Amino acid sequence: MPPEIETAETAQVESARRRKTRDRLIDAAYEVFAETGVHAASVEMISERAGFTRGAFYSNFATKEELFFALAERENRIRFERLQEGVDVILPQVGEAALTERSLGELVTRFLELQSDDRRWCIVQSEFKLLAMRNAQVAASYVAYQRNFLEQLTEQIDAAVGSVGLRFTIEPIEAIGIIVNLYESAMQAAILEGDDGDSVSAPPLARAALPALVHALTEPIS
Template sequence: MGTTTEAEHKPAESARRLKTRERLMDAAFEVFSEVGIHAATVEMITERADFTRGAFYSNFDTKEELFLALAERGYNERLELLRASVANIDVIMPTLLEQNPGTLTATELGPIVASFLEQQGDNRLWFLFQSELRLLAMRDLEVGKLFLEQKHAADQEFGNIIAAAFTAVGITPAIDSEELAVVLMNIYEASLQEAIMAGGTRVQERAHELFMQRMLGLISQLAS
């Protein structure tokens, strides 16, 4: 009987632990967006999450471990959105695909790319988080090693998604899909960075416009 009771408690304990971990991560992202990674302290994070330091250290050994967990979660969320977009590409643009099977040009790809971007939401805080985490990774080589492992895994999966997207619209890229994924991500981040620096009320929209211009021009050169 005792063993059964313990077994019944384990799922509930795991669920509570997961919920605590997620609340800490959400709080950390909020604090980061206000003061940055360097200035964000464990105390600030736990106060925002309404937890004790003990709750923090029962889930994360260090603040750096928490930020790496945030990075992994952010990558996974964005990759999942892209997978869903590619899986529904024939639903997003059915008429275009029916009229131009296997012959879509860079210009005709524009509406499809735009629909992908719309589903990605506002990435400004995510970009700022990544920028600061990169600085931390360059200063702390142990963090840098773990961050690179995450990034390479995300780049590889992004490459797989990109390959599926091109296959769906009948285009064969002239370079490796993972390399193309890295190029596209760099273009997107450069576009978002430029839009953030320019300021104004249309940061995300401007970033998408810049990305569209640059990406479609690149695809027209790379597609075979």
Template sequence: MGTTTEAENKPAESARRQKTRERLMDAAFEVFSEVGIHAATVEMITERADFTRGAFYSNFDTKEELFLALAERGYNERLELLRASVANIDVIMPTLLEQNPGSLTATELGPIVASFLEQQGDNRLWFLFQSELRLLAMRDPEVGKLFLQQKHAADQEFGNIIAAAFTAVGITPAIESVELAIVLMNTYEASLQEAIMAGGEKVQERAHELFMQRMLGLISQLAS
């Protein structure tokens, strides 16, 4: 009967380690979003993931390291979703494109913009997590540098996607794509923040309503 070699064991160990790491990150994302990075403890994270402290420290040196790993993962995931969105722009807005190819008004473009911003999962938890990240970035210059790198990459990517959406329906952005992304994202996040503060179960729906109200006046200034 053959024996398992050390080389054969390594892939299995690596896969188990990756699964453990991902479970810790998933649990930490929820905990950080719910109570904040400073109130969160290693014990709270490991309990949520159903692991021991040993499992945590075999993957991360500190909860701050885990926090930054979560930020990087979150931005990468959302950039992939945005890339998929522009690759399937005719799927996202088929009815509008079929009925009004190249002739949409600025007002009709609002729901298209909202669709890009809203199709990224639980925006409430991500917004809460980002709020914690911003606070940490303002207090810690090293984290600030990382935060700005990630944000600039996301703004550029989102700007390219929204500019492509504008072009697809025959509307030209009135400002640079990155500035367009910043204005739209800030408007959406302000709406989401207000909806979260208002409480209730329908946060996403309320955020959409607020965003669309603000977009009606804003979109005509952003597109020509």
């Protein structure tokens, strides 16, 4: 075997091992964040939980905050994919007839039913946001992350809304921001109310208010 191929294989093995280490650190961080709170979680605790040394941590992530953003990217990717599955499966079933308030409500409800239980992620993300609010450097990264998330989500939802003959009556990214706020706040309410929830449903408050909000923020394309 020529040496350059051997090197390429070694690099591939090395890269797979590195990915595995990163994934284990991300898993461990999610657990520690959820158990002790994002603020109290330390690099030591996360490394130990993953079964690595602090050295292994620092050869993958510069800080606990950088690890949070890697976790957030993974979590959001899962949610974008789930949403896209909804778009691909549910929207083709919508007929040609204009949506009524009721049929739009049913559509939103079907999308909400696709969401699995987000309460652990809700707490971890809310805690990280507060940590960012008290640290200007983390805040700058958080703003960029949040903006990117909202832009991706807006692109996806705006296209879906257009495909059923509707459009937002205010700036799409503002509408999506308001919808995301309502969803997060409904999730927080479910946690505060000690509603154990089931693993396959959106929080009750979102199921009640979100269809009405989407109706209020959209109009038929004339």
